[in-house]
Amino acid sequence: MVKMPPTVTKAIFLLLLVNVAAARADGAGDPAAITSEGGKYLDKDGNPTFKIGPDGKVDYYSYAGFVRYSANCLACHGPDGLGSTYAPSLVDAMKRLSYGDFLATVAGGKRDVSTAQTLVMPGLAENKNVMCYIDAIYVYLRGRADDAIPRGRPSLHDDKPPAYAIAENECMG
Amino acid sequence: MRRFSTKLMLAAGVSLSAASFAGPAAAQEDLLKMQANSADWVMPTGTYDNHRYSALKQITADNVGKLQAAWTFSTGVLRGHEGAPLVIGDVMYVHAPFPNTVYALDLNHDGRILWKYEPKQDPNVIPVMCCDTVNRGVAYGDGKIILHQSDTTVVALDAKNGAVAWSAKDGDPGKGETGTSAPMIVKDKVYIGVSGGEFGVRSWLSAYSLKDGTLLWRAYSMGPDKEIMVDPEKTTQLGKPVGPDSSLKTWQGDQWKIGGGATWGWYSYDPQLNLIYYGSGNPSTWNPRQRPGDNKWSMTIWARDADTGMAKWVYQMTPHDEWDYDGINEMILADQQIGGQMRQTLVHFDRNGFGYTLDRATGELLVAAKYDPAVNWASKVDMDKSSPTYGRPMVVSQYSTDRNGEDVNTANVCPAALGTKDEQPAAYSPDTGLFYVPTNHVCMDYEPFRVSYTAGQPYVGATLSMYPPKGETNMGNFIAWDAKQGKIVWSDPEQFSVWSGALATAGGVVFYGTLEGYLKAVDAKTGKELYRFKTPSGIIGNVMTYQHGGKQYVAILSGVGGWAGIGLAAGLTDPHAGLGAVGGYAALNNYTALGGQLTVFALPN
Numbered sequence: 001m002v003k004m005p006p007t008v009t010k011a012i013f014l015l016l017l018v019n020v021a022a023a024r025a026d027g028a029g030d031p032a033a034i035t036s037e038g039g040k041y042l043d044k045d046g047n048p049t050f051k052i053g054p055d056g057k058v059d060y061y062s063y064a065g066f067v068r069y070s071a072n073c074l075a076c077h078g079p080d081g082l083g084s085t086y087a088p089s090l091v092d093a094m095k096r097l098s099y100g101d102f103l104a105t106v107a108g109g110k111r112d113v114s115t116a117q118t119l120v121m122p123g124l125a126e127n128k129n130v131m132c133y134i135d136a137i138y139v140y141l142r143g144r145a146d147d148a149i150p151r152g153r154p155s156l157h158d159d160k161p162p163a164y165a166i167a168e169n170e171c172m173g
Numbered sequence: 174m175r176r177f178s179t180k181l182m183l184a185a186g187v188s189l190s191a192a193s194f195a196g197p198a199a200a201q202e203d204l205l206k207m208q209a210n211s212a213d214w215v216m217p218t219g220t221y222d223n224h225r226y227s228a229l230k231q232i233t234a235d236n237v238g239k240l241q242a243a244w245t246f247s248t249g250v251l252r253g254h255e256g257a258p259l260v261i262g263d264v265m266y267v268h269a270p271f272p273n274t275v276y277a278l279d280l281n282h283d284g285r286i287l288w289k290y291e292p293k294q295d296p297n298v299i300p301v302m303c304c305d306t307v308n309r310g311v312a313y314g315d316g317k318i319i320l321h322q323s324d325t326t327v328v329a330l331d332a333k334n335g336a337v338a339w340s341a342k343d344g345d346p347g348k349g350e351t352g353t354s355a356p357m358i359v360k361d362k363v364y365i366g367v368s369g370g371e372f373g374v375r376s377w378l379s380a381y382s383l384k385d386g387t388l389l390w391r392a393y394s395m396g397p398d399k400e401i402m403v404d405p406e407k408t409t410q411l412g413k414p415v416g417p418d419s420s421l422k423t424w425q426g427d428q429w430k431i432g433g434g435a436t437w438g439w440y441s442y443d444p445q446l447n448l449i450y451y452g453s454g455n456p457s458t459w460n461p462r463q464r465p466g467d468n469k470w471s472m473t474i475w476a477r478d479a480d481t482g483m484a485k486w487v488y489q490m491t492p493h494d495e496w497d498y499d500g501i502n503e504m505i506l507a508d509q510q511i512g513g514q515m516r517q518t519l520v521h522f523d524r525n526g527f528g529y530t531l532d533r534a535t536g537e538l539l540v541a542a543k544y545d546p547a548v549n550w551a552s553k554v555d556m557d558k559s560s561p562t563y564g565r566p567m568v569v570s571q572y573s574t575d576r577n578g579e580d581v582n583t584a585n586v587c588p589a590a591l592g593t594k595d596e597q598p599a600a601y602s603p604d605t606g607l608f609y610v611p612t613n614h615v616c617m618d619y620e621p622f623r624v625s626y627t628a629g630q631p632y633v634g635a636t637l638s639m640y641p642p643k644g645e646t647n648m649g650n651f652i653a654w655d656a657k658q659g660k661i662v663w664s665d666p667e668q669f670s671v672w673s674g675a676l677a678t679a680g681g682v683v684f685y686g687t688l689e690g691y692l693k694a695v696d697a698k699t700g701k702e703l704y705r706f707k708t709p710s711g712i713i714g715n716v717m718t719y720q721h722g723g724k725q726y727v728a729i730l731s732g733v734g735g736w737a738g739i740g741l742a743a744g745l746t747d748p749h750a751g752l753g754a755v756g757g758y759a760a761l762n763n764y765t766a767l768g769g770q771l772t773v774f775a776l777p778n
Contacts, residue, residue, distance in 0.1 A: 066636070067620060067622065067636045068636075070636035070637065070638070071459075071622070071624075071631075071633045071634065071635060071636045072631055072633065074637075074739065075304060075371070075631070075633075075739060076300065076739075078739055079638065079639070079739075084305075084738050084739045085252075085253065085305070085733055085734045085738030085739075085767055086252060086253075086305055086306070086734060086738065109300075111296065113296070116251050117251055117252075118271070118272070118296050118299060119299075120296045120297065120299040120300050121300055122297070122300040122301065122630075124630070126627055126630060127627055127630040127631070128625040128627065129624050129625060129630070129631070129632075129633075129634075152638060153582065153618065153638055172623065172625055173625070
């Protein structure tokens with residue numbers, strides 16, 4: 001198991017529990033950034049969120065999310081989260097998924113079998129290239145779903161926060 | 174079972190020659206003879222030389238405009254359909270992507286199903302297949318149909334009734350080792366490649382006994398000399414022996430153990446030279462900073478002895494890859510007049526945008542030229558035999574993702590990682606002496622970064638954005654190429670990448686499919702479009718032709734997907750028009766949807 005920030009581990013644990021009771025996702029809620037923690041912005045519920053400046057400059061998590069999404073998720077979910085011929089659009093999916101649903105799906109994977117198709121997403125809990133950046137990927141996709149982050153590479157972004165670099169090194173080993 | 178000693182290899186070679194008077198030789202003669210019969214299409218590549226040319230000429234440049242759909246068949250699978258069916262006598266063999274259904278269809282009754290085979294596979298293999306669950310076709314030999322499943326199981330089916338004759342497991346999907354490539358049968362052997370370059374799989378080519386599925390030898394793309402089946406003294410690159418530890422010396426530490434070099438392309442065979450040819454893919458990871466060295470023998474053209482598997486010569490096209498220019502594309506074997514001399518050539522259209530012409534007996538490099546003018550990552554391939562960089566690409570430093578480093582975005586590199594051409598095979602017409610090449614016309618931004626390796630998990634290490642070359646709107650071209658001179662003769666622009674294998678015919682017509690779903694016929698001499706028909710889904714399959722009941726048919730699988738289904742389903746962005754301005758490059762899903770169908774064409778009676 002990849003060593004993740006304690007908040008993430010806790011959230012996965014809680015959401016795995018919640019999922020049993022409430023199978024329906026309730027979406028991420030209002031994405032407005034209320035607080036920040038070492039360069040990571042949080043909404044009113046304490047979930048990670050994006051922060052876009054008036055000049056279109058994105059927070060570092062959104063930018064890192066674009067980079068890591070494109071390397072680890074794009075091969076199935078398509079560029080900019082738009083889906084492919086064999087995996088759903090995450091721009092759409094994130095309109096329904098809560099932060100916890102997202103973490104649970106990424107960590108545990110998913111299977112959608114019908115007469116027409118067998119869609120399988122692997123559990124990525126062991127994958128450091130994904131799990132060490134899971135909040136960044138979440139923030140990026142949340143921004144895509146809310147139409148706050150356009151297609152393509154964000155042209156301007158904040159510098160890498162020192163806290164981010166420390167957490168990254170700790171997680172990647 | 175992963176290591177094979179020289180002793181075992183030699184033993185395999187010896188037992189082959191001892192047994193060559195019996196069944197195996199008969200199988201070889203059969204296939205050599207059968208491939209010359211243009212009424213049939215007996216192997217995935219049409220013929221051993223990979224020409225994808227048919228001597229059939231009922232359909233001509235004059236009458237192809239009257240072509241009609243004769244009958245159609247649904248595979249029941251909605252994923253990317255690569256490859257082409259086989260036709261042997263009155264029976265057509267059609268394959269499908271995962272779950273890898275195989276059908277035998279009765280050509281006497283508009284494709285009535287004679288038998289159907291559907292393997293049971295663990296669906297967990299699906300997400301470890303990079304870029305869709307494609308399969309590039311089945312092979313025929315000695316009365317058997319050989320299927321290479323997604324989970325790397327190789328199974329031999331009785332061509333008459335689909336009964337399983339034998340089965341072998343080539344790899345472990347738990348480590349990211351998967352099967353997408355079409356097998357090739359030469360004499361008594363079945364060659365099987367492996368996919369998994371994006372999962373850090375140290376890849377190989379296996380040879381199985383056609384008779385009973387015994388593994389005879391396995392040659393890796395990187396590692397110790399014995400395991401890569403290279404003789405330091407006798408195996409050459411550009412005329413010189415490769416020397417001891419030619420692969421190990423070009424990797425840092427143990428990195429070769431997760432080195433990539435997948436082998437999922439098409440194979441070709443020269444019966445006179447007794448050599449098989451194929452290409453190895455990209456080194457793992459896509460982050461070049463993380464794997465210093467030339468990373469041999471990734472990105473390499475291999476010529477191996479068809480019996481023993483020993484390498485006769487190698488040529489590494491893209492040492493120390495920095496762009497994912499996977500070298501797996503097909504090797505087309507054609508004899509051509511070059512510099513006033515008849516040469517036994519091998520022609521290869523690499524992902525890196527260079528069209529290579531080599532002497533296939535010796536591996537001498539004769540021509541290396543860009544087959545898309547947009548190619549910019551290298552100025553040229555050094556052709557000066559006295560130069561220390563002879564045979565190497567002259568990398569333009571601005572586009573070197575290694576020089577620019579980790580976490581730096583290298584912009585406007587052409588071609589994109591899809592390559593100027595991917596697996597979609599080109600055709601060669603001995604009538605015109607031209608090669609007909611389906612191409613991608615796409616550039617990219619490439620940002621490498623540090624990644625960590627976990628067995629069975631993606632091991633990519635770079636972020637890419639793709640778009641058409643600056644100032645252009647078409648993302649593909651269908652070109653005619655002169656491999657003697659290294660020049661484009663004509664070029665037909667296509668809105669999307671051309672991801673379908675081409676077919677050349679003696680009727681002076683060349684066929685290919687498009688991602689919107691059109692089957693197109695063009696004049697072999699001029700490229701002028703003569704016919705188009707919109708099939709139910711985008712085409713990433715290869716066009717084939719056969720004759721039945723005295724009539725010529727043309728067949729194509731539709732079913733959009735594959736790598737083309739990733740980038741193009743969403744539409745590519747145009748960074749030059751400002752972020753978000755994608756209107757100029759309408760998404761492919763405005764033209765076509767998922768499908769899985771065979772369409773067979775003929776002239777009206």
